[in-house]
Amino acid sequence: MSIPGRNINPTISVDCVIFGFSTNQLKVLLIERSFTDRSGIESKDYKLPGDFISINEDLDLAASRTLEEMTGLRDIFLCQFAVFGKPDRISNPVDMEWLLETTGLEIQRVVTAAYYSLINIGETNTDFAIKNSASWIDVKQIPKLAFDHADIIEQGLIRLQLSLRSEPIGFEMLPEKFTIRDLQILYEAILDCTLDNRNFRKKILKSSYLVQLDEKQTGVAHKPAHYYRFDRYIYEKHKKESLGFNF
Amino acid sequence: MSIPGRNINPTISVDCVIFGFSTNQLKVLLIERSFTDRSGIESKDYKLPGDFISINEDLDLAASRTLEEMTGLRDIFLCQFAVFGKPDRISNPVDMEWLLETTGLEIQRVVTAAYYSLINIGETNTDFAIKNSASWIDVKQIPKLAFDHADIIEQGLIRLQLSLRSEPIGFEMLPEKFTIRDLQILYEAILDCTLDNRNFRKKILKSSYLVQLDEKQTGVAHKPAHYYRFDRYIYEKHKKESLGFNF
Numbered sequence: 001m002s003i004p005g006r007n008i009n010p011t012i013s014v015d016c017v018i019f020g021f022s023t024n025q026l027k028v029l030l031i032e033r034s035f036t037d038r039s040g041i042e043s044k045d046y047k048l049p050g051d052f053i054s055i056n057e058d059l060d061l062a063a064s065r066t067l068e069e070m071t072g073l074r075d076i077f078l079c080q081f082a083v084f085g086k087p088d089r090i091s092n093p094v095d096m097e098w099l100l101e102t103t104g105l106e107i108q109r110v111v112t113a114a115y116y117s118l119i120n121i122g123e124t125n126t127d128f129a130i131k132n133s134a135s136w137i138d139v140k141q142i143p144k145l146a147f148d149h150a151d152i153i154e155q156g157l158i159r160l161q162l163s164l165r166s167e168p169i170g171f172e173m174l175p176e177k178f179t180i181r182d183l184q185i186l187y188e189a190i191l192d193c194t195l196d197n198r199n200f201r202k203k204i205l206k207s208s209y210l211v212q213l214d215e216k217q218t219g220v221a222h223k224p225a226h227y228y229r230f231d232r233y234i235y236e237k238h239k240k241e242s243l244g245f246n247f
Numbered sequence: 248m249s250i251p252g253r254n255i256n257p258t259i260s261v262d263c264v265i266f267g268f269s270t271n272q273l274k275v276l277l278i279e280r281s282f283t284d285r286s287g288i289e290s291k292d293y294k295l296p297g298d299f300i301s302i303n304e305d306l307d308l309a310a311s312r313t314l315e316e317m318t319g320l321r322d323i324f325l326c327q328f329a330v331f332g333k334p335d336r337i338s339n340p341v342d343m344e345w346l347l348e349t350t351g352l353e354i355q356r357v358v359t360a361a362y363y364s365l366i367n368i369g370e371t372n373t374d375f376a377i378k379n380s381a382s383w384i385d386v387k388q389i390p391k392l393a394f395d396h397a398d399i400i401e402q403g404l405i406r407l408q409l410s411l412r413s414e415p416i417g418f419e420m421l422p423e424k425f426t427i428r429d430l431q432i433l434y435e436a437i438l439d440c441t442l443d444n445r446n447f448r449k450k451i452l453k454s455s456y457l458v459q460l461d462e463k464q465t466g467v468a469h470k471p472a473h474y475y476r477f478d479r480y481i482y483e484k485h486k487k488e489s490l491g492f493n494f
Binding site: 053080082111166 | 256258259300302303306327330332334356358360413446
């Protein structure tokens, strides 16, 4: 999806794996790609928001630019997590022809720098999804993807799961006050597993930065649960003093 | 340091930040680079082991190949940690001329995939250091470096420190049995800080995978300390059950 006339570096690209959390599901942002297959039939698949870098364009800036151009999302914190450079990344005839069509160049090898982010879908402007056929797809129901984008998403998810285990990235997906159950649902969605309720509660409550509020749920059929909030100050303070991996 | 006649991709390179631990110091493996400066004076500086990839060469394999060719080190686990792609990475005239001399090409922009590793210097074959002017340099006394290699080392060190806080990577630098003091010295060397003895002891002993042995030091002037060993089985078991960052 390069801009005609733009001076591109056809050997280097960027790709963005944007994870979104909404209604207890982890999703990923994909772009619909239309192409004509070898038998002349109109077909479609999906790809990550991504593009070639321009000559003299910084990689990080190329990632932000591409994401905004293709999805309308801006000011998203993008973390570069890996570079994908297998010599046979572009070996599917559909991908080769699509590159020829969109760039006018015979491209045989592209090394791509991959970035990821986790955002709260509810807080983003929903207009953006209509733009450029971008849509949020459940990570458990990912359709056919272009290039090695399935692999890039898989590696991005592994990196996201690692982050969740080492940093309090999940709290920004929740409202300011939340129940332990809300937190568990978020962990289960990202880690793609079922956690034991009692164990989760016991372990997570050891975290000093999880502060119990006086307030409880109201209007629920079950026993109302306490609300908690995340205290970033306590987290940062303890993080500095921590040697990590204490269990 | 490309091989004459080799079919290189002059836009993509790999660089290896090899950290080594020895006699309580953290070092990094650097290659001496000789060049003639603008005034015709023979000069030298240092660079990371690195090279352009060959056409059709996998990035990870290019990193291993380069490391072996330039230092003799083989079978080292290399972890790709970032890609460096600022448009002005090659702006120093010395670097530009050196590239022209070694490749025969006018190269203006290279994106490099950076890899890191931590090895026990004592366990590597010491012959390798003579090869290709590779040498271990204390990370606190890094000399003038080519390109943006100072930045690459800095980022590599941050990544190494992060790993030390989230994985038991340090134990492979120590003998099978070690004292808590040995472990603290290793942590202090890698984290580049002084840790409070009592706090370190208290925190690290919470780790269930650190197993105290019946054996104590002998022939020491001070009160003999207990030996400990790292139990990988316990570590792996607890890691699976852990949600991480509990403190």
